[in-house]
Amino acid sequence: MTTTFPDLDDPVHSVLAGVDVLDRKQVEQAVMQLLRTLGVPADSEVGRNTPRRMTDALVQMLTPQSWTFTTFPNDEGNHDLVLTRGIAFTSLCAHHLLPFSGYAHIGFYPGAKLPGLSKIARTVEMFAAQLQVQENLGQQIAGFLEAQLACDGVGVVLEAEHLCMTRRGVRAAGADTLTVATRGRLQRDHGARTEFLQLAVRSGRTA
Structure with missing residues (x-):
């Protein structure tokens, strides 16, 4: 199965339309x-x-590239956590128009479909290509992947340095911000959530 993005007529992606x-x-x-x-x-x-x-x-920075979300049948019945770590991203703070950059760590429990793994990174890139708030960015990625994969659970950890905090205002050099967004099993199952967070943060790939 393939789906091409960005489709700016689709309400899921209408948030990107202003840049277009x-x-x-x-x-x-x-x-x-x-x-x-x-x-x-x-x-x-x-x-x-x-x-x-x-x-x-x-x-x-604000124009998402056209790409195709490719999925494959989960023929072997994979049901354990799949985790992609250290996806580098840069976005623009919606409050100050200064960049924030870091890494995304994304996990999911497979359902009937498996994604091409590069499509996880493409998803991060697509939603980062707009004026953003980090908390919203994580929720958008999680919601999109849940909808595309119809999976049992999705988790997104974002770690980023915000220049609007480290280079202006309080000038808290070296500070980063970590946000978590979860869906399905990773939201309701404490054990699954703990496993995901331990593996994600253990990656050591911080901004």
């Missing part, structure tokens, strides 16, 4: 006005070219 209709000209004009407010001369190299460069960067 991003008006590059308006973004460049807004950046130009911001630079002038910050005292950058319009006729300088920065004043002339940074609006385009910044727009390019935002489009790259």
